[in-house]
Structures are given as C-alpha cells and as structure tokens.
Amino acid sequence: MPTLTGPLVNVEAVMLESRANALSQRSIKTSAKLEGITLAIRCIDLTTLEGKDSRGRVRSLCAKAVNPRPGWPNVPSVAAVCVYPNLVPVAKQALSGTSVKVASVATAFPSGLSSLDVKLADTAAALESGADEIDMVIDRGAFLSGDEGTVFAEIGAVKQLCGNAHLKVILETGELGTYDNIRRASDLALEAGADVIKTSTGKVGTNATFPTALVMCEAIRDFARRTGERRGLKVAGGVRNTKQALTYLVIVKETLGDAWLTPDRFRIGASSLLDDLLMQLEKEETGHYAGTDYIPKD
Amino acid sequence: MAIFDYAPAPESVRPQIREDYGLFIDGRWMPPESGAFFETVNPANETVLARVAQAGQADVDRAVRAARKAYDKYWRKLKSADRAKYIYRIARAITERSRELAVLETMDGGKPIKESRDFDIPMSAAHFFYYAGWADKLEWVMRAGRDAQSLGVCGQIVPWNFPLLMAAWKLAPALACGNTVVLKPAETTPLTALALAQIIEECDLPPGVVNVVTGDGTTGAALVEHPDVDKIAFTGSTEVGKAIARRLGGSDKRLTLELGGKAAHIVFADAPMDQAIEGVVNGIYFNQGHVCCAGSRLLVEERVHDEIIVRLTERLQTLRLGDPLDKNTDIGAINSRAQLERIEELVRSGVEQGATLVQQQCDLPSRGFFFPASFFTNVHQSHRIAREEIFGPVLSILTFRTPDEAVEKANNTPYGLSAGIWTEKGSKNMWVAQRLRAGVVWCNTFNQFDPSSPFGGYRESGFGREGGVHGLYEYLAH
Numbered sequence: 058m059p060t061l062t063g064p065l066v067n068v069e070a071v072m073l074e075s076r077a078n079a080l081s082q083r084s085i086k087t088s089a090k091l092e093g094i095t096l097a098i099r100c101i102d103l104t105t106l107e108g109k110d111s112r113g114r115v116r117s118l119c120a121k122a123v124n125p126r127p128g129w130p131n132v133p134s135v136a137a138v139c140v141y142p143n144l145v146p147v148a149k150q151a152l153s154g155t156s157v158k159v160a161s162v163a164t165a166f167p168s169g170l171s172s173l174d175v176k177l178a179d180t181a182a183a184l185e186s187g188a189d190e191i192d193m194v195i196d197r198g199a200f201l202s203g204d205e206g207t208v209f210a211e212i213g214a215v216k217q218l219c220g221n222a223h224l225k226v227i228l229e230t231g232e233l234g235t236y237d238n239i240r241r242a243s244d245l246a247l248e249a250g251a252d253v254i255k256t257s258t259g260k261v262g263t264n265a266t267f268p269t270a271l272v273m274c275e276a277i278r279d280f281a282r283r284t285g286e287r288r289g290l291k292v293a294g295g296v297r298n299t300k301q302a303l304t305y306l307v308i309v310k311e312t313l314g315d316a317w318l319t320p321d322r323f324r325i326g327a328s329s330l331l332d333d334l335l336m337q338l339e340k341e342e343t344g345h346y347a348g349t350d351y352i353p354k355d
Numbered sequence: 356m357a358i359f360d361y362a363p364a365p366e367s368v369r370p371q372i373r374e375d376y377g378l379f380i381d382g383r384w385m386p387p388e389s390g391a392f393f394e395t396v397n398p399a400n401e402t403v404l405a406r407v408a409q410a411g412q413a414d415v416d417r418a419v420r421a422a423r424k425a426y427d428k429y430w431r432k433l434k435s436a437d438r439a440k441y442i443y444r445i446a447r448a449i450t451e452r453s454r455e456l457a458v459l460e461t462m463d464g465g466k467p468i469k470e471s472r473d474f475d476i477p478m479s480a481a482h483f484f485y486y487a488g489w490a491d492k493l494e495w496v497m498r499a500g501r502d503a504q505s506l507g508v509c510g511q512i513v514p515w516n517f518p519l520l521m522a523a524w525k526l527a528p529a530l531a532c533g534n535t536v537v538l539k540p541a542e543t544t545p546l547t548a549l550a551l552a553q554i555i556e557e558c559d560l561p562p563g564v565v566n567v568v569t570g571d572g573t574t575g576a577a578l579v580e581h582p583d584v585d586k587i588a589f590t591g592s593t594e595v596g597k598a599i600a601r602r603l604g605g606s607d608k609r610l611t612l613e614l615g616g617k618a619a620h621i622v623f624a625d626a627p628m629d630q631a632i633e634g635v636v637n638g639i640y641f642n643q644g645h646v647c648c649a650g651s652r653l654l655v656e657e658r659v660h661d662e663i664i665v666r667l668t669e670r671l672q673t674l675r676l677g678d679p680l681d682k683n684t685d686i687g688a689i690n691s692r693a694q695l696e697r698i699e700e701l702v703r704s705g706v707e708q709g710a711t712l713v714q715q716q717c718d719l720p721s722r723g724f725f726f727p728a729s730f731f732t733n734v735h736q737s738h739r740i741a742r743e744e745i746f747g748p749v750l751s752i753l754t755f756r757t758p759d760e761a762v763e764k765a766n767n768t769p770y771g772l773s774a775g776i777w778t779e780k781g782s783k784n785m786w787v788a789q790r791l792r793a794g795v796v797w798c799n800t801f802n803q804f805d806p807s808s809p810f811g812g813y814r815e816s817g818f819g820r821e822g823g824v825h826g827l828y829e830y831l832a833h
Contacts, residue, residue, distance in 0.1 A: 066628070076630070089361045
C-alpha cells in the first residue's frame with residue numbers, strides 16, 4: 058500500500074505555541090489593515106453547513122458572496138461558497154457568471170466513516186452537480202489507529218476522481234490530539250495529492266487555532282522546498298473576527314511568503330467572519346463603526 | 356510587489372523625561388557635588404534624551420551614608436511584613452506604569468518595544484511581587500535553627516542590556532531581606548532606574564533605603580571600594596567582574612558576580628527542527644544579542660548542518676529590523692556606538708579568520724546604531740568569534756558528530772552561564788544536560804525566565820545566584 062515517503066517530523070508544542078503567539082502579536086494598522094481585510098474577504102469560503110440549509114438560504118448566501126457590501130464597489134467578492142452536495146446545483150446556478158466558486162463538502166462529511174465507495178459516490182455527485190472544489194474529510198479513526206495507508210489511498214482516490222476540481226483535505230485537527238499527528242497528517246495529505254490542507258470541519262470542539270495553522274504552514278513550506286509545488290492552506294471553524302483573520306494572514310506571510318497570500322493558496326472557511334471584516338473595513342475607511350444592521354445578515 | 360506589508364505601528368505613548376536628572380540620595384533629588392552631567396542618547400536616532408548626573412566619590416559617600424542611616428535607624432528594625440508592603444507597592448506601581456516604562460526602556464536602550472512591553476517590564480514587576488512575598492518568610496531560606504539576618508548596605512551595579520529588569524533582580528531580594536541599597540545603573544541606560552527611583556519616592560519608602568547614583572565606571576569603582584558597603588552585586592562584563600573580584604580580594608565584603616557568556620546551543624539531528632530554529636533565533640537575536648545568556652555558539656550535528664543553514668538563512672529574512680518603537684520590530688538598535696564598533700570589529704575578525712558570514716538582507720536606518728542579524732558558518736573553536744562574547748546579533752555555527760563531542764565542544768569555553776539542547780530523545784537531553792557546565796540548561800526551549808528560578812554562572816560567568824530562594828541566600832548573613 059502506498060504511503061508517506063518524506064521524513065518524520067517532530068513538533069515541540071511549547072515553542073510552536075510561543076511562535077504562534079508571537080505572530081499573533083503583530084500590530085496590523087492603517088494601510089496594512091485595509092489591505093489585510095480586503096485580502097481576507099477575497100480568501101473566504103463563505104460557508105453554510107447546517108442540517109436546516111435550504112435553497113433559499115443558499116441563494117441568499119450566494120448573493121452576499123458575490124457582493125458582500127452593496128454600494129461599496131471596492132469590496133471584492135469572496136473566493137467560494139461552501140455547501141453540502143445536495144445544494145451544489147442551487148449555488149452553481151446562483152453564482153453563474155461570477156468569479157465565486159462552488160465548493161462542496163463530500164466523503165461522508167463530517168465524520169468520514171463510510172466505505173470508500175460511498176465516499177467516492179458522494180464526491181462524484183457533487184462534481185456532477187458542478188462543484189468546482191471538493192472539501193473531503195480524512196478517516197481520523199484509521200489515521201489514529203496507525204492505518205495511514207487507508208488514509209493515503211482514500212485521498213488519492215478522491216483526488217483522481219476530482220480531476221481539475223480543487224481538492225481540500227480536512228484533517229480535523231481537533232481530533233488528532235497532538236501537533237506531531239497534525240504535522241504527520243499534513244505530510245500524508247500533501248503527498249497523497251491534496252491541493253489544499255484544511256484544519257477542521259467546524260463540527261468539533263476545537264477548530265482552527267494559530268499553532269495548528271503554523272504547523273500546517275510548515276508542512277506546506279517543507280513540501281514546496283522538497284518538490285517545488287506550492288500547495289494551499291485552509292483554516293476553518295472558529296474564525297469569527299478580523300483580528301483572527303489578520304493573524305492567519307500574518308502566519309501565512311511569515312511562514313510561507315507572499316506567494317501564498319492569494320485565494321489560490323489560502324482560504325478561510327467562515328460564516329460570520331465576513332460581517333466583522335465589513336464592519337472593520339467601514340471603520341478604517343470612515344473612522345466610525347457602523348451599526349450591525351448596516352451589514353447584510355445573510 | 357510585496358503583498359500585505361505591515362504599515363508602521365509606532366507606540367504612541369510618550370513618557371515624561373526630565374531635562375536633567377540629579378542623584379536620588381536619602382529620599383531627595385540632588386545635584387552631583389562636582390556639578391558634572393553626561394548625556395544619555397536614544398541609540399535608534401542618536402538624539403539626546405536627558406542630562407544625567409555624574410556621581411563622584413563624594414556623592415557615593417553621601418549615598419552610602421544615607422543607606423547606612425536608613426538601615427540602622429529604620430529598615431532593619433521594620434517588621435518584615437511591613438517591608439513586604441513597601442515592596443508590593445513598588446511592584447504594583449511598576450505594573451500601573453508599565454506602558455510608560457516600556458517606552459522609556461526602548462528609547463534609552465534601543466530594544467524593540469515588544470520586548471520591553473512583554474518581557475522586561477512585566478518581569479521586573481514579577482520579581483518585586485515574588486520577593487515581596489518572601490520578606491516575612493525568610494527563616495525558610497536558612498537551615499533549621501538559624502536566623503535570617505540582613506547584611507547591611509548593598510552596592511548594586513547593573514548593566515545596560517536589561518536596565519530595569521536587572522535593577523529589579525537586584526533590588527527586590529535585597530530589600531526583602533532587610534538590606535538598604537545604593538544602585539548604580541549603566542551609563543548608557545540610566546533612565547528607567549531613575550524612573551524607578553521616582554516610583555520608590557512615590558511609594559514613600561523611608562529615605563535612604565534605596566539610593567540611585569548615576570555615572571560611569573569611576574562611580575561604580577567608588578561604590579565597590581567604599582569601606583562601609585557590606586556587599587557588592589555586579590552584573591556586567593567578565594573583564595570588569597574580574598577587576599572587582601581582585602579589588603575585593605581579602606576584604607570581608609560579600610560579592611556576587613553575573614558576568615558574560617558564550618553559551619552553547621546544541622541541536623541534534625532528531626530535534627524538532629522548526630522549533631529548534633525558533634529557539635536559535637530567540638537565543639541569539641533576542642534584544643539584538645545583548646544578552647549574557649545568549650545562545651551565541653550554535654553546535655549542530657553535522658548531518659543536519661546544511662538543512663539548518665538553509666532554514667536559518669530563510670528565517671533571517673523575515674526578521675524586521677528598524678525603529679525600536681514600532682510594535683512589529685524584531686531587531687532594534689545596538690545599545691551604543693561603542694558596542695556597535697565592538698560587534699563590527701569581531702565580525703571583521705571572523706571574516707579575516709576564514710569563517711563565512713551570512714546576514715539579513717535589509718536597509719539599515721540612516722541614523723542610529725544598527726547591525727543586521729548575522730551568523731557565521733565554517734567557524735572553528737580557534738576563531739575569536741567562537742571564543743569571545745560578541746554581545747550582538749551574531750551567531751557562530753560549529754558542528755559536532757556525537758553527543759560526546761557536543762559536550763566537549765560546549766564546555767570548551769571559560770564561560771558557563773547558560774546552554775540549550777534540542778533533541779526529541781528525553782534520555783539524550785538529560786545525559787547532555789548533566790554534563791554541561793552551565794548555570795542554566797534549557798531543554799527544547801530557550802530564554803525561559805521566572806522569578807522563582809535561580810540564574811547564575813559557572814567559572815568566568817560569575818558566582819552567586821539571582822532569582823528564587825537561592826537569590827535570597829545571597830542577601831542574608833550566613
């Protein structure tokens with residue numbers, strides 16, 4: 058069974074967290090804050106992943122994704138809208154003719170505990186409905202029991218099915234327990250063909266954190282150094298305010314470099330974050346905070 | 356084109372700086388007898404911040420007399436719990452004025468504001484809090500059945516690299532033990548010690564318990580040689596430390612010395628590499644390398660040498676050198692022109708002796724004293740840059756093949772203040788740590804400090820410990 062060929066990389070938690078904390082202390086002001094907010098908006102995967110998601114809800118979200126702040130022409134569209142497979146056709150239709158991509162979770166999201174056949178069928182259905190990007194989950198049970206071959210093979214099979222569609226591989230870092238495991242899973246996913254490695258489903262207690270993003274950036278950087286290929290990072294879950302979003306940009310900038318500060322290589326999966334970015338943007342441009350009712354709530 | 360460049364983020368608070376500072380003696384500010392003042396400059400832009408009194412023999416005499424009087428009449432008789440209250444008061448006042456003190460420290464010394472804000476000032480307050488708690492529990496420092504007795508008048512001489520913090524390290528335990536103090540701050544960085552004197556004044560400490568005399572080396576020498584001083588505590592260069600030790604030889608003055616270092620920072624091939632690189636960066640570039648316990652000799656296992664050079668070279672480019680008051684600055688100004696010249700001279704010697712210099716690529720500000728983050732490869736134990744303390748942002752990288760060789764090279768120095776070890780193997784970490792002759796050994800981390808943890812050197816890095824219970828012992832009669 059194919060598996061990881063790169064070196065085993067250890068991570069020391071104390072120093073990792075201290076470095077992540079130092080990066081979170083960067084003071085992003087004035088022109089940098091404006092640029093960062095705009096960049097963060099461009100990198101958002103505007104997400105709705107609830108059991109009660111409906112066609113109407115997805116259409117509203119798509120409208121907001123394309124034009125987050127009507128009347129403010131400088132506010133860009135987000136990168137993508139992220140939905141369950143059943144709602145891909147709705148999103149696809151609502152976003153036709155725009156730059157906003159449709160991303161679909163797949164492979165028995167969020168647990169990933171189905172047979173490979175079911176996972177592939179799930180992915181195929183999303184792709185057939187027009188998904189541009191697939192957010193798959195790894196089988197954490199297999200990973201934690203040491204069955205890395207299965208994880209590797211599943212990612213490979215989904216990647217093959219995806220063809221040109223962008224594949225984001227969710228590691229669900231909150232379930233992996235240690236930074237060593239997060240680093241190992243990152244290396245495994247990158248080597249198996251992930252275009253992007255993603256922190257979380259948003260469905261467990263701990264989602265994206267700064268040290269987690271840092272350790273994943275280090276994996277992406279080392280992979281690029283080894284192979285010359287620039288893969289991407291997506292942080293998801295719990296990214297609610299501008300300060301957090303700017304810190305993730307800082308982590309990416311200072312670990313991977315400016316070449317990664319693009320929606321092709323960096324995404325933030327979020328729903329309410331966009332509202333805070335818009336509020337902070339308005340504050341930077343006008344000097345005043347708008348009331349939350351001035352921001353479209355979808 | 357660069358994306359998402361950080362805009363300037365200067366700290367906006369401006370501390371009150373007087374035009375002239377006299378000496379703080381017997382609870383009052385007074386001019387020096389000689390009338391002589393010297394200027395203290397901001398090393399980041401070479402502007403004069405204030406004029407500071409040059410204390411001479413007569414002033415030191417006055418300060419020691421005031422300290423003796425305060426000791427005999429008041430401080431030694433005070434209930435220890437009441438001493439604690441004064442020290443707590445100082446700790447709280449430092450906390451309340453931390454932002455102003457941080458800016459002052461950065462302006463006078465050149466260190467990045469993030470370091471003075473997040474390290475120097477909070478740690479200074481922490482030392483006063485910690486030792487305040489000890490003041491009425493001193494019998495626990497002594498062996499059972501022995502009383503804890505104060506020493507008397509302490510002369511304390513502190514360096515310019517952590518001006519307020521070093522003053523705190525010295526003052527807090529001395530006061531907690533019931534001693535009175537004459538403090539001599541460094542010539543290039545007197546302002547936070549003078550601000551501390553103002554705080555002490557506002558905290559209503561009895562006059563003469565703490566006296567601050569500013570000046571150059573002659574002021575320090577007068578303090579060292581003063582017959583009525585019971586103890587000298589000095590932090591600074593090994594050269595001056597040796598001179599002090601010679602002068603005090605045969606006298607009954609107590610002495611503790613915290614001197615230079617040339618710490619070995621050992622990285623094994625099985626180290627958690629990204630974090631080891633961060634540890635190395637922190638170890639040598641923290642405070643522009645003006646750190647006596649800096650990890651200035653990097654010993655790397657030969658098989659990972661090239662990988663480490665690649666990673667370190669890349670990491671160097673992300674360090675931000677510039678205005679120390681900018682909150683995003685990682686490397687601030689070199690403390691003084693004299694220090695900059697010493698760094699430049701040693702770096703030249705490294706190049707001349709055949710080592711390979713790698714430097715951060717960046718523009719240096721046109722004014723002020725700056726030196727880019729640098730390291731040398733192809734360094735050998737015989738090179739000056741492998742033996743002498745550079746006290747700047749310059750790392751010397753050597754290699755080893757086995758743990759035995761790592762230990763041998765690490766210990767092959769007259770110094771012994773600190774050391775660092777990076778390996779995933781716990782047993783190897785302990786094996787090496789036990790064999791390193793250094794006062795502090797950090798395992799898979801570096802530059803960790805806490806008031807409860809003792810700090811001090813072996814051999815030419817000095818003797819005596821500061822911090823923790825051990826730090827109290829140095830200020831008690833035994």
